[in-house]
Amino acid sequence: MRRKNLSGAACPIARSLDVIGDWWSLLIVRDALKGTTRFGDFQKSLGVSKNILTRRLRTLVEQGVLEQLPATDGSAYQEYRLTEKGRGLFKVLVALGQWGLESLADTAPVRMALVDRTHRQPVRALEVRAADGRLLEPGQTMMVRAS
Amino acid sequence: MRRKNLSGAACPIARSLDVIGDWWSLLIVRDALKGTTRFGDFQKSLGVSKNILTRRLRTLVEQGVLEQLPATDGSAYQEYRLTEKGRGLFKVLVALGQWGLESLADTAPVRMALVDRTHRQPVRALEVRAADGRLLEPGQTMMVRAS
DNA sequence: CCGTATCCATTCCGATACTG
DNA sequence: CAGTATCGGAATGGATACGG
Numbered sequence: 374m375r376r377k378n379l380s381g382a383a384c385p386i387a388r389s390l391d392v393i394g395d396w397w398s399l400l401i402v403r404d405a406l407k408g409t410t411r412f413g414d415f416q417k418s419l420g421v422s423k424n425i426l427t428r429r430l431r432t433l434v435e436q437g438v439l440e441q442l443p444a445t446d447g448s449a450y451q452e453y454r455l456t457e458k459g460r461g462l463f464k465v466l467v468a469l470g471q472w473g474l475e476s477l478a479d480t481a482p483v484r485m486a487l488v489d490r491t492h493r494q495p496v497r498a499l500e501v502r503a504a505d506g507r508l509l510e511p512g513q514t515m516m517v518r519a520s
Numbered sequence: 521m522r523r524k525n526l527s528g529a530a531c532p533i534a535r536s537l538d539v540i541g542d543w544w545s546l547l548i549v550r551d552a553l554k555g556t557t558r559f560g561d562f563q564k565s566l567g568v569s570k571n572i573l574t575r576r577l578r579t580l581v582e583q584g585v586l587e588q589l590p591a592t593d594g595s596a597y598q599e600y601r602l603t604e605k606g607r608g609l610f611k612v613l614v615a616l617g618q619w620g621l622e623s624l625a626d627t628a629p630v631r632m633a634l635v636d637r638t639h640r641q642p643v644r645a646l647e648v649r650a651a652d653g654r655l656l657e658p659g660q661t662m663m664v665r666a667s
Numbered sequence: 668c669c670g671t672a673t674c675c676a677t678t679c680c681g682a683t684a685c686t687g
Numbered sequence: 688c689a690g691t692a693t694c695g696g697a698a699t700g701g702a703t704a705c706g707g
Contacts, residue, residue, distance in 0.1 A: 377567065377680095383630040385620030386550055386613055392624065394543045395699090403533055406658045412669055422701050427670065449707085450669055458623045463658045464646045465619055466533055468612040473532030474666070476605045477539065483530040486666035489650035496661060497651060499611045502644045503636035511553045511610045514643060519621070519633035542679090559689055569681050574690060596687095597689055 384516065392436050393462065397421060397429045399469070402438065402455070402462050410452040411444075438462070468499055531663065539583050540609065544568060544576045546616070549585065549602070549609050557599040558591075585609070615646055 379387040393399055397419070404418050416426055430453055433439040438459040442452045470487055487496045501509045526534040540546055544566070551565050563573050577600055580586040585606040589599045617634055634643045648656045 380624075381627045381629075383628050383632050384550070385617045385624070385632060387547060387620075388624045388628070389616040389620035390543060390546060394546070396537060396541045397700090399537060399541070400534060403531070407663070416669095422703095423670065424672080424702090425700055428699090448668080460658055461619050461623045464648060465612065465615040467648050468615040468646070469536040470532045472608050472612055473534075473536035476608045477527075477532070477535045480528045481530050481535070482528075484666040485530050485532060485663045487661050488664050489652075489654070489656060490660050490662050492650065492652070493664065494651040495666075496656060497649045497653075499615070499646050499648070501611060501614050501646070503639065504641040504644060505636075505639070506644075507636075509636060509643060511607055513637050514634050515637050516554070516632045517635050517640065519631040519642075544680095563689095569683095570690065571682095571692080572680055575679090595688080 389465075393438070393465075395429075397425065398433060398438075399462070399466065401426075401429055401433060402459060403466055405439065405453065405455045405459065406463060406466065410454055412450070412453070415453070433459075464499070467496065471496075471498055536612075540585070540612075542576075544572065545580060545585075546609070546613065548573075548576055548580060549606060550613055552586065552600065552602045552606065553610060553613065557601055559597070559600070562600070580606075611646070614643065618643075618645055 379391045382388050382391070393402070400419055401415060404415055409415055409418060412423075412426065412430070415421075415430070416423060419426070421429075430439065430441075434441050434453070437456055439453045440456050442454060444450045444452045467487060474484070474486060488494055489496060501514070503509050503513075526538045529535050529538070540549070547566055548562060551562055556562055556565060559573065559577070562568075562577070563570060566573070568576075577586065577588075581588050581600070584603055586600045587603050589601060591597045591599045614634060621631070621633060635641055636643060648661070650656050650660075
């Protein structure tokens with residue numbers, strides 16, 4: 374049987390994972406946020422084979438995360454740009470990056486961190502806050518039916 | 521050939537995805553944050569088959585996201601509890617949940633949202649801020665070598 | 668340079684049956 | 688209830704060759 378289709382799941386986390394829970398998708402979005410738009414640039418950056426990249430790009434376009442536009446440089450090719458929906462994944466990637474930086478043993482020779490472009494200072498750690506501004510720990514939250 | 525092992529990648533996002541980029545892992549962590557600790561409860565909640573659940577739990581334990589403890593209820597079985605490292609994924613899940621709620625068409629009959637437990641008010645949208653407090657858009661950030 | 672098509676290996680998942 | 692063992696099918700990824 375196929376992997377469960379959870380696009381209709383009540384939990385928004387499950388729905389999100391149904392769209393970008395695949396391994397490559399978020400890395401493509403990461404590069405797109407960095408400004409990458411061209412097929413070959415994605416390929417070089419990710420080191421993924423071309424057919425896989427084609428497939429991933431197509432599904433991301435179908436899901437409305439990316440949009441395909443004629444290249445602005447006059448070439449006959451396409452550009453892949455994030456939609457507003459796709460740019461919404463920025464926070465997800467920041468969260469993933471901060472977790473990786475703080476919680477994962479660094480076997481990497483080089484570590485990268487996200488900084489503010491103008492001052493080159495690290496971005497603040499994300500915070501989960503209540504409507505009244507209190508910092509929330511996991512145990513202080515719960516999922517309920519919305520609307 | 522195997523999927524690339526990116527545990528040594530420079531980018532912390534890639535390293536994170538190498539650990540929890542799989543589809544089930546974050547759903548297990550989601551339930552664990554909700555307080556689920558028992559094998560059978562995970563299984564009922566996720567609707568995943570038992571052998572898969574066994575495998576996922578084991579790798580999450582190996583990676584230090586969960587820890588296995590003797591059950592406190594006197595039964596002969598195990599409990600699975602989040603480590604500090606695992607609890608760090610809370611923000612990732614909040615980000616995913618907020619994205620799903622705001623950006624994904626809701627075909628679900630029931631929508632769930634994360635609320636503050638005491639006031640039952642929705643949690644604030646996450647914000648990416650610079651060290652000086654400015655709100656940052658994706659284009660105002662960049663990845664650089666950390667230390 | 669930008670993709671697509673084909674083929675193959677691997678991984679992953681689900682169903683089922685089984686043990687303690 | 689809490690797992691393990693085995694099997695088959697599906698999805699995924701990589702290599703390569705090919706066409707626009």
